[in-house]
Amino acid sequence: MRSDVPPPATPLRFLCLEDNPLIVMHLEQMIEDCGHVFVASLESFADLREQFDAMAVDCVLVDIDLADGRTGPEAASWLADRKVAALFVTGQERLAQEFRHLVVGIVAKPLSLRALKAGLDQITLRGVAK
Template sequence: MSTSQLVAQHLPFLRRYARALGGSQSAGDAYVTAMLETLIADPSTLDRGVDTRVALYRLLTRLWDSVSINAVSEPAASTFHGENRLGHITPVVRQAFLLVSLEGFSEEDAAAVLEIDVPTLRHLVADAGRELAAEIATDVLIIEDEPFIALDLEGLVEGLGHRVTGIARTHSEAVSLARRKTPGLILADIQLADGSSGLDAVNELISGVEVPVIFITAYPERFLTGVRPEPAFLIAKPFQPSTVAAVISQALFFERKARPREQRATA
């Protein structure tokens, strides 16, 4: 496959990444154009020893980093939904967040793009969560029946700068807590202590409210079948704290409800 063919299949996503980095379509496209011109002039600039997608994003990121003005926060205003929230985020932290949350890279591949190790990548993603929380701190309801996991989630959420309004172990507790104070984000286990469903609790809570939801379960394969509606944000147990931090930031950044493509997150 030729270099042009390799690039073509990734081009729309490279433009999206560059646009989010630059803060506008014109700025993003300028960097993608510069990347293409670099490849045309010297195809060897594309690292052949790694996955093509990683290599392309690495080259684009190198070009971005080579311009000194990009070391400063505050990208230009943009019409891309959510990008205005990236303005105050440190550039390298912004890169890490976008690679994991917007572009869907694994931690290993995102680290390879940025040419850093995975622990450093995790620190950057956690920093993104804290910096975003400074802009969009919210109240979080945790629905989790395992005490140690609930405490871990509480510490993680508060460490990112958000506020935990309560921890519910059952459907009825979740509804009661939500009625006292409407949360801005919900972290929910799917199977609760009394045998009730976290999905049912969430559906009741968000029936008339726009609230992003992240489901956490030890049995993700039961819900990621492709046969029925699936939660938009789903984390498998046991989880990495950095994964939870990244998904929290992603859910709040894009202001999406963690419902499926259809109306309800049914089980």
């Protein structure tokens, strides 16, 4: 994917909490096109709890429905408790709005580079990444 997006001053490290491998591949490419670093992806909230401490990430992109059910909001709350920035990336915008207080922003699926970059910019501009 070609991008005319200028690189950020400081690249952030992103984890994707998403159970669809095609979406993960798309997100990975777009994160890198925006000048940031894709660290890894996990498929469930259970995986996040088990593996997060071993990862050095600045922000987590969170889907609503994961491999272990509709646990995205629970994952966002868990991340907020740990002062880790999260961004919902979901096709369920209405449901995501109910949990808006837990995340920096919401990016709707289907994904576009422009929309994802706007979401990533919210994280950078607010200075909420660790």
